[in-house]
Amino acid sequence: MSAAAGGPLRVLLVDDDPMVRSALRMVLGGPGDIAVVGEAADGEEAVAVAAATAPDVALVDVRMPRRDGISAAREITAAGGTRVVVLTTFGEDEAVLAALRAGADGFLLKDTPPAEIVAAVRRAAAGEPVLSPDVARRLIGRAVGGAGSRDVVPGAPAGDDERRRRALRSLSRLGEKEREVAVAVGRGLPNADIGELLSMRTATVKAYVSRVMAHLEVDNRVQVAIVVHDAGLV
Incomplete structure (x- = not known):
């Protein structure tokens, strides 16, 4: 079961x-x-x-x-x-x-x-x-701008400028509050901490995270964080 x-x-x-x-x-x-x-x-x-x-x-x-x-x-x-x-x-x-x-x-x-x-x-x-916040920032930062990352990450864009443009286009689909939630996810924060930061209930945060993933057409929070880092917002 x-x-x-x-x-x-x-x-x-x-x-x-x-x-x-x-x-x-x-x-x-x-x-x-x-x-x-x-x-x-x-x-x-x-x-x-x-x-x-x-x-x-x-x-x-x-x-x-x-x-x-x-x-x-x-x-x-x-x-x-x-x-x-x-x-x-x-x-x-x-x-x-x-x-x-x-x-x-x-x-x-x-x-x-x-x-x-x-x-x-x-x-x-x-x-x-x-993901612990400190290690998440280190790893995701390497993915979006670190040396050699384009060679090891399947499907990565051809360059930093293109990566940023794609991410910004994706984030433009979000409303203001959704964008705030996305940035908090990009910082590696769990729902409870996001709720405290943005004065929202945890259940409300979960709903916003689901909407953010749907708008960005990604499958999980880590991919949300990578988009945010690609855009240079964290």
Whole structure:
């Protein structure tokens, strides 16, 4: 039974290191409201297991044999119904950015404390960003202007000026309040902090974020943040 039907959050673990998968299974098995429904050792297996188990959240490593986590994340998110959170280290900025543009909802470092991993899975399932503000700014800033980013981010525009023009055209579809919410998302703020900043209820913020994603024709908050950074607003 899925989380949407009142059951536990269903999680898929994807990592080529069985020790990592074992540790994650132990961490996620403690609270009782999360169930690990499958494991995979590479991207090819991950796509197949995701299709068979329909998880709410997939935790996906970046570097794996046969098929990497980025292409697997792209296919899993395209199928719909599963949020993808990338597992990474600080040395993999480019790969993480490519995964975010491919539709992943965020990332976790492999040394993230257990309680934060559990919280991140719950946030991802609820559509919240799984990105700390400081690291989000660092990674997204590299995506929109960093050296070499155009070579590693699939579908990136050919240059900074073109990137900014496209982003500004997209943002022109937003109303004033929607634009304020989009900028706050670009800063990596969760809904509760956005509500406090803009004097809005959390439920109202969620509604605005959904409208912003619809207007910008993107699938998640990370992609909203990238548009905002492309436009130079953060």
